[in-house]
Amino acid sequence: MGSQEHENCNGYDYCKSYKGLHILKAHDQIKELQTILRDRNTTRSDFKFFADRLIRLVIEDSLNQLPFTNCDVITPTGETYVGLKYKSGNCGVSIVRSGEAMEQGLRDCCRSIRIGKILVESDVDTHEAKVVYARFPEDISQRHVLLMYPIMATGNTVSKAVNVLKEHGVEEECIVLSNLFCTPQAVQTVLDLYPKMKISTSEVHHVAPNHFGQKYFGTD
Amino acid sequence: MAAKINLNDPPSSASSDSDVVETHVDFSDVFPEIEIEEEKSGDFYHTPASPITVPYCPRPPSTGSQKSPRSRRQRTTSLNQTTKPATNSIIRTQHRTIYTAGRPPWYNSVGQKVEPFVIGICGGSASGKTTVAEKIIESLGVPWVTLLSMDSFYKVLNEKQHEIADQNEYNFDHPDAFDFDLMVVTLQRLKEGRKVEVPIYNFVTHSRESKTKTMYGANVIIFEGILAFHNAKVNEMLDLKIFVDADPDVRLARRLKRDISQRGRDLEGVLKQYTSMVQPSFNHYIAPLMSHADIIVPRGGENLVAIHLIVQHVQTQLQLRGLKLREELANASKLNMPTPDTVKLLPTTPQIRGLHTFIRNKDTPRDEFIFYSKRLIRLVIEYTLSLMTFVDKTVETPQGFHYNGKKMATSNICGVSILRAGETMEQAVCDVCKDIRIGKILIQTNLQTGEPELYYLRLPKDIKDYKVILMDATVATGAAAMMAIRVLLDHDVLEKNILIVSLLMAESGVQSIAYAFPDVQIVTTAIDPEINEKFYVLPGIGNFGDRYFGTEPSENSSEKVES
Numbered sequence: 001m002g003s004q005e006h007e008n009c010n011g012y013d014y015c016k017s018y019k020g021l022h023i024l025k026a027h028d029q030i031k032e033l034q035t036i037l038r039d040r041n042t043t044r045s046d047f048k049f050f051a052d053r054l055i056r057l058v059i060e061d062s063l064n065q066l067p068f069t070n071c072d073v074i075t076p077t078g079e080t081y082v083g084l085k086y087k088s089g090n091c092g093v094s095i096v097r098s099g100e101a102m103e104q105g106l107r108d109c110c111r112s113i114r115i116g117k118i119l120v121e122s123d124v125d126t127h128e129a130k131v132v133y134a135r136f137p138e139d140i141s142q143r144h145v146l147l148m149y150p151i152m153a154t155g156n157t158v159s160k161a162v163n164v165l166k167e168h169g170v171e172e173e174c175i176v177l178s179n180l181f182c183t184p185q186a187v188q189t190v191l192d193l194y195p196k197m198k199i200s201t202s203e204v205h206h207v208a209p210n211h212f213g214q215k216y217f218g219t220d
Numbered sequence: 221m222a223a224k225i226n227l228n229d230p231p232s233s234a235s236s237d238s239d240v241v242e243t244h245v246d247f248s249d250v251f252p253e254i255e256i257e258e259e260k261s262g263d264f265y266h267t268p269a270s271p272i273t274v275p276y277c278p279r280p281p282s283t284g285s286q287k288s289p290r291s292r293r294q295r296t297t298s299l300n301q302t303t304k305p306a307t308n309s310i311i312r313t314q315h316r317t318i319y320t321a322g323r324p325p326w327y328n329s330v331g332q333k334v335e336p337f338v339i340g341i342c343g344g345s346a347s348g349k350t351t352v353a354e355k356i357i358e359s360l361g362v363p364w365v366t367l368l369s370m371d372s373f374y375k376v377l378n379e380k381q382h383e384i385a386d387q388n389e390y391n392f393d394h395p396d397a398f399d400f401d402l403m404v405v406t407l408q409r410l411k412e413g414r415k416v417e418v419p420i421y422n423f424v425t426h427s428r429e430s431k432t433k434t435m436y437g438a439n440v441i442i443f444e445g446i447l448a449f450h451n452a453k454v455n456e457m458l459d460l461k462i463f464v465d466a467d468p469d470v471r472l473a474r475r476l477k478r479d480i481s482q483r484g485r486d487l488e489g490v491l492k493q494y495t496s497m498v499q500p501s502f503n504h505y506i507a508p509l510m511s512h513a514d515i516i517v518p519r520g521g522e523n524l525v526a527i528h529l530i531v532q533h534v535q536t537q538l539q540l541r542g543l544k545l546r547e548e549l550a551n552a553s554k555l556n557m558p559t560p561d562t563v564k565l566l567p568t569t570p571q572i573r574g575l576h577t578f579i580r581n582k583d584t585p586r587d588e589f590i591f592y593s594k595r596l597i598r599l600v601i602e603y604t605l606s607l608m609t610f611v612d613k614t615v616e617t618p619q620g621f622h623y624n625g626k627k628m629a630t631s632n633i634c635g636v637s638i639l640r641a642g643e644t645m646e647q648a649v650c651d652v653c654k655d656i657r658i659g660k661i662l663i664q665t666n667l668q669t670g671e672p673e674l675y676y677l678r679l680p681k682d683i684k685d686y687k688v689i690l691m692d693a694t695v696a697t698g699a700a701a702m703m704a705i706r707v708l709l710d711h712d713v714l715e716k717n718i719l720i721v722s723l724l725m726a727e728s729g730v731q732s733i734a735y736a737f738p739d740v741q742i743v744t745t746a747i748d749p750e751i752n753e754k755f756y757v758l759p760g761i762g763n764f765g766d767r768y769f770g771t772e773p774s775e776n777s778s779e780k781v782e783s
Contacts, residue, residue, distance in 0.1 A: 029606030029628075031610070034625060035613055035627065038617045039615035039617070040615070064569045075581070075762060077756050077757075077758055080759060084573050111591065207617070211618045
């Protein structure tokens with residue numbers, strides 16, 4: 001029952017406890033997207049359509065977490081616009097399989113960004129997450145990483161993935177997790193382990209919509 | 221081009237007996253508009269690019285014609301560009317070609333409308349009313365003219381009247397034959413600058429067809445008919461009343477010639493109808509109306525001196541109503557007023573500023589310009605949708621609990637883009653709203669006056685029931701946006717249902733729109749402080765449409781140097 005409150009505010013309370021947690025500024029429009037994705041009666045074609053929209057918004061929002069510098073440009077009218085420029089040297093890393101659903105959204109925003117992949121599987125008996133495959137750009141240790149994983153229930157998978165990134169020399173503060181739905185436990189697990197990384201999500205809620213990957217890829 | 225159209229079709233009256241062979245001609249060659257009419261039966265209607273909207277009114281059948289399936293008479297007085305020298309209506313500059321002049325603003329800088337000039341033309345049957353109307357339109361050279369004929373307002377006949385009409389004894393020259401109430405309402409709405417649906421009267425069935433003729437957007441309205449001055453309320457709305465007078469002998473001679481030689485009727489029938497109905501009605505009802513007239517034109521369309529004087533008067537009146545809208549908007553000193561709360565500015569995140577940096581930079585290559593514009597457009601459209609009204613909705617989840625969510629209150633959303641730059645935003649609207657309807661409005665700046673002019677519009681038919689996302693890439697003075705909003709309001713869209721969405725607006729444009737239309741929501745990603753003398757926003761993006769579509773003048777092009 002306590003979940004009701006968190007539902008209505010998309011979990012903003014958690015932002016106070018965790019500096020690294022950033023929740024997409026919720027308005028009713030985003031709530032509607034979340035509602036459609038959670039509705040069991042949503043058709044698969046609608047599901048994919050609205051998931052892609054939410055992904056695009058989350059990706060655009062996550063990009064705000066990446067570093068930039070000031071940059072003034074001359075406009076066609078001859079005036080100066082005081083703008084900013086993103087630093088180069090970013091890359092995306094998707095966690096197979098559901099994280100791959102977010103790759104297109106990232107591509108739509110950053111045309112030529114490099115994208116690495118990690119495959120993490122849970123051991124059937126021990127439920128322990130285990131990395132089976134990882135492939136990154138060679139110089140990933142020099143880069144900022146946008147880690148993509150849409151649904152985070154326990155945080156175990158993401159923790160493993162972050163661990164792999166760190167093993168490849170990526171700085172903890174250079175990692176941003178791009179996420180659609182996560183639970184408070186997952187936020188706690190991940191940020192307690194890696195307090196310097198950032199999580200960018202659209203909702204923190206006690207129940208994670210675990211059907212996401214299956215419904216998105218149509219394997220349910 | 222349209223075939224030659226006979227403008228001397230007799231302007232009244234069902235006529236007598238006698239059969240006709242000639243009425244069995246296929247009129248589709250002569251009246252191409254009939255086809256266009258069919259096209260309008262779909263979800264969309266449009267004001268044609270040549271903007272003179274003329275209703276086509278089937279005339280009373282010249283007898284016996286009911287027998288033939290092909291004999292329905294379609295009178296269309298097509299008085300558009302064909303009557304004007306083509307050279308006047310095309311402006312070619314080095315970089316673009318503009319066809320015909322558009323409709324200049326019909327409202328002032330606070331969005332209030334200026335009434336169109338209404339000319340009434342009254343006169344007996346075959347007196348030359350249509351010729352006079354045609355000559356006035358031709359000499360005016362104003363494209364936004366609507367010709368409304370009283371024939372559209374004949375009453376629907378009941379069965380008994382229908383029988384009488386079949387025997388050609390129904391008096392179509394009598395005031396009782398007209399629906400004056402509908403006429404008053406229609407004229408009133410036209411006078412208010414609103415869109416109207418003008419009935420199409422079918423003289424075979426003596427009823428109104430299910431389709432109607434849409435009329436919108438006239439700065440001059442010509443209302444023509446045998447009893448044009450009969451109704452006091454109509455008279456009040458007429459700014460200029462012209463009575464076309466012709467000698468009774470001349471009128472009879474014309475009628476005889478026309479009905480016999482062109483409609484194959486016999487002398488006796490025409491005379492019978494003339495003496496029993498047409499002439500008595502004229503003497504009793506039409507002739508006394510002459511006292512209402514401001515001008516009486518003897519000899520009808522042949523009287524070039526009179527027509528010249530009328531045109532001069534109308535032109536003076538139009539000039540008096542003329543507006544220097546854009547200049548007024550640009551100079552409006554409302555800058556110190558607080559930003560109205562209908563203005564919704566996207567939160568300026570680093571991402572938004574980063575995108576602006578790309579698209580504002582004059583050295584950005586076009587592929588990047590398009591790519592980053594599209595990203596920004598997507599963001600502003602998503603943001604626009606968040607401004608809609610939402611209601612609570614609880615759904616069942618696969619995880620077995622109920623989720624308290626939201627649902628958009630309306631599914632009636634449509635997009636309207638202001639050509640050309642606004643079109644760049646259509647794709648994004650289609651990407652976020654499945655199966656959305658998209659309307660278009662073309663507004664161009666008149667190079668001589670610097671004023672915006674309306675050229676073309678095509679809107680979903682039931683647009684009044686929609687929330688409208690009105691799109692233009694940039695808003696400088698707000699002149700084009702205000703014209704588009706005015707068009708929507710004239711089509712009965714509620715002001716609070718309009719959202720004007722753009723990537724970049726100038727402060728003064730925002731103020732002008734917000735001040736003129738306080739309930740219109742204004743959505744943008746950035747507001748710039750100034751406008752230069754060429755009405756570009758500063759620091760701005762430059763000409764968004766030219767940069768997006770790649771039609772900007774080349775570097776070494778002589779005239780277009782920005783200092």
